[in-house]
Amino acid sequence: MSNRRTGRRRGNPDTREQILDAARHAFAERGFERATIRQIAQAAEVDPALVHHYFGSKDQLLLATIDAPFDPQEVLPGIVAGGIDGVGERLVRAFIAVWDGPGGKRGAVLLRSAVAQPLLVRLVREFFVSRVVKTALKELGSELDNGPFRATLVASQLLGLAMARYILKLEPLASAEPEAVVAMIGPTVQGYLTSPVPVEARGV
Amino acid sequence: MSNRRTGRRRGNPDTREQILDAARHAFAERGFERATIRQIAQAAEVDPALVHHYFGSKDQLLLATIDAPFDPQEVLPGIVAGGIDGVGERLVRAFIAVWDGPGGKRGAVLLRSAVAQPLLVRLVREFFVSRVVKTALKELGSELDNGPFRATLVASQLLGLAMARYILKLEPLASAEPEAVVAMIGPTVQGYLTSPVPVEARGV
Structure with missing residues (x-):
């Protein structure tokens, strides 16, 4: 959603999926509040800046993990x-x-x-x-x-x-x-x- | 459900499944009111009496097709x-x-x-x-x-x-x-x- 809006969807689709997968596990296991972008980036083996680049904020990353129909x-x-x-x-x-x-x-x-x-x-x-x-x-x-x-x-x-x-x-x-x-x-x-x-x- | 109660669950499991499968399609395609035990038996290639024997009434057959939690x-x-x-x-x-x-x-x-x-x-x-x-x-x-x-x-x-x-x-x-x-x-x-x-x- 946010990605479509800001035109940031570009990038390696494998890397995107890796980040989403790491984020799903982090949010599900630790909860949204306690999970951090840094941990998610580490699990996905990417730089935290790339997570921000692809998804924006932690809020927007949560929306992306479930493909939420609205924000x-x-x-x-x-x-x-x-x-x-x-x-x-x-x-x-x-x-x-x-x-x-x-x-x-x-x-x-x-x-x-x-x-x-x-x-x-x-x-x-x-x-x-x-x-x-x-x-x-x-x-x-x-x-x-x-x-x-x-x-x-x-x-x-x-x-x-x-x-x-x-x-x-x-x-x-x-x-x-x-x-x-x-x-x-x-x-x-x-x-x-x-x-x-x-x-x-x-x-x- | 009804089968457990009346102890009628016995019988060939393949035949039971054949009847349930035929019933699912008949109820879904024709609707409950218009589907008949006779048609369902025909599609399952069994005698209508066997459908009644396994499942009781048409009502009970519908419950069985979805494994309804209550009647x-x-x-x-x-x-x-x-x-x-x-x-x-x-x-x-x-x-x-x-x-x-x-x-x-x-x-x-x-x-x-x-x-x-x-x-x-x-x-x-x-x-x-x-x-x-x-x-x-x-x-x-x-x-x-x-x-x-x-x-x-x-x-x-x-x-x-x-x-x-x-x-x-x-x-x-x-x-x-x-x-x-x-x-x-x-x-x-x-x-x-x-x-x-x-x-x-x-x-x-």
């Missing part, structure tokens, strides 16, 4: 900027726009691969926890209790929307107009973010 | 029997009980396989439309407008719960007590079944 740091601030009111609808609308658009094919590939490959599961989890949740909670965080639990509930509904609408293609959800889906699922996401947490879920 | 016709009536009040919580509670229990492993296998195999996607869709939705709507149907759309919304949240809690294991949702999850997701499912459909989604 949460680009998409989320706009969604969250309007404040907590209506954020559920804006999030569902943006999610559908990505999946209905060219990013949808990459999202489907990612979801299909992730359920089958334990390494990729760990990477998607890192992506979700380090990038999506942290970015969103940084903006909304001060207003939310139980932030991480709320974030995983939102993720469960959005993952399920992807599965039902784009992978299993369950009708009539699969062919419904985007705004019809936003009208039904937007309030769910809004509720997960803002409804008081019932006493049974207080400690989660 | 909706056994589970759903109990959930729906209490009427529409609280049906969302009962459904989420039963869903978690299946996935937290021994059925969870089979559910995970099914979900992992279904996202990768188009034939299995069609079977899961048939299973969902012919068995889950019809069984549920038969009980609740008269009280619901937009039944099929509501059913796919419920499916989207339950599929997503399975993905987030059992496949990707996103924390803290993955380790949350069942009742904490019921308290948060039960009202969503209840809302999908009973909230008025907004004007944007009226035609779906």
Whole structure:
């Protein structure tokens, strides 16, 4: 994604793959925060500068390891900027726009691969926890209790929307107009973010 | 499942697989309603009586083709029997009980396989439309407008719960007590079944 934008895709494809492979293992095993570009470069037997040259930042390298259909740091601030009111609808609308658009094919590939490959599961989890949740909670965080639990509930509904609408293609959800889906699922996401947490879920 | 219960699993494993294979293609291509045991037996080159002997009814044969983790016709009536009040919580509670229990492993296998195999996607869709939705709507149907759309919304949240809690294991949702999850997701499912459909989604 970032590579296409900046025109940096050039370079030896073997070297690129070596770096990606080293990065996948480093992120999956050590976690995104603790893995370093230096270690990844060492494992791939290249200079750290080359990793930066090919992929930009460590953030962008994580996106490249899973071929993420969108960059949460680009998409989320706009969604969250309007404040907590209506954020559920804006999030569902943006999610559908990505999946209905060219990013949808990459999202489907990612979801299909992730359920089958334990390494990729760990990477998607890192992506979700380090990038999506942290970015969103940084903006909304001060207003939310139980932030991480709320974030995983939102993720469960959005993952399920992807599965039902784009992978299993369950009708009539699969062919419904985007705004019809936003009208039904937007309030769910809004509720997960803002409804008081019932006493049974207080400690989660 | 039914076979384990009735002790009918015996018989030539090749013949069983031949029948399952023929059934998978028949259900996927013609749909559950239109496929017949007679056609399936013919394609598998066996006597129709043998299909009944191995698998029981056509319903049970469909469950066997996908190794379904539960039989909706056994589970759903109990959930729906209490009427529409609280049906969302009962459904989420039963869903978690299946996935937290021994059925969870089979559910995970099914979900992992279904996202990768188009034939299995069609079977899961048939299973969902012919068995889950019809069984549920038969009980609740008269009280619901937009039944099929509501059913796919419920499916989207339950599929997503399975993905987030059992496949990707996103924390803290993955380790949350069942009742904490019921308290948060039960009202969503209840809302999908009973909230008025907004004007944007009226035609779906």
